[in-house]
Amino acid sequence: MKTQSKEIDKQIDHLKIVLKENGIKLTHQRVEVFREIAQTKDHPDAEKVFQRLRKKLPMISLDTVYRTLWLLKDLGLIGTIGFSRESTRFDGNLDRHHHFVCAKCGMTRDFYSDKLNNLILPESVAEFGTVQTANIEVKGICKECESKLN
Ligand SMILES: [Zn+2]
Ligand SMILES: [Zn+2]
Known part of the structure; x- marks a missing residue:
């Protein structure tokens, strides 16, 4: 159930452009948080994203994941579902659905x-x-x- 990697590369190119336009540094961690949301279909919350990324990026903190997800959301690069900020889940699909x-x-x-x-x-x-x-x-x-x- 993973989105094709070519499609993800295109989304990551878009991410790079948007970060640059907004004067935000492109870091490896930011790219990996975005990739995690872009490639999954299960709308994970911050905690779940953190658990998955920790295997790949042992230095990453839950706080970084949390802040990066909201940064991406504020930049319009990902969507959210859920009511409260604590239980928010993140959505890589920006098409109306x-x-x-x-x-x-x-x-x-x-x-x-x-x-x-x-x-x-x-x-x-x-x-x-x-x-x-x-x-x-x-x-x-x-x-x-x-x-x-x-
Ligand atoms: Zn079920
Ligand atoms: Zn969705």
Whole structure:
């Protein structure tokens, strides 16, 4: 389930340009944090990214991972899902998409739908504020959890 490496190289070239444009130093750690998000489909949180990178980069700290993820997010290079800053999960897919979330294990996958992109929201939503985007989150039980139930 990994994104093709050629595609990742292209994304990393883009990362380099954006960092340069914003006067931010390109460090090996920043590239590796970005690569981790770009190549995975499972929308990891900062802790999970840290655990994975530690094998490759023993010097990296959770704090660095955390700050780098939010830097990438602020630069528009990655997306986020989740409500609070603590439980935020990071998303390498910047195309408009929606999520299937397993209620048991939290597995999260992307899906696409033009119909859902053009969803008409009730006017009452405007009472809370200005809508920026609307993403559908479908909750269910993933195939793996389902097979364990049987
Ligand atoms: Zn599951
Ligand atoms: Zn996603």
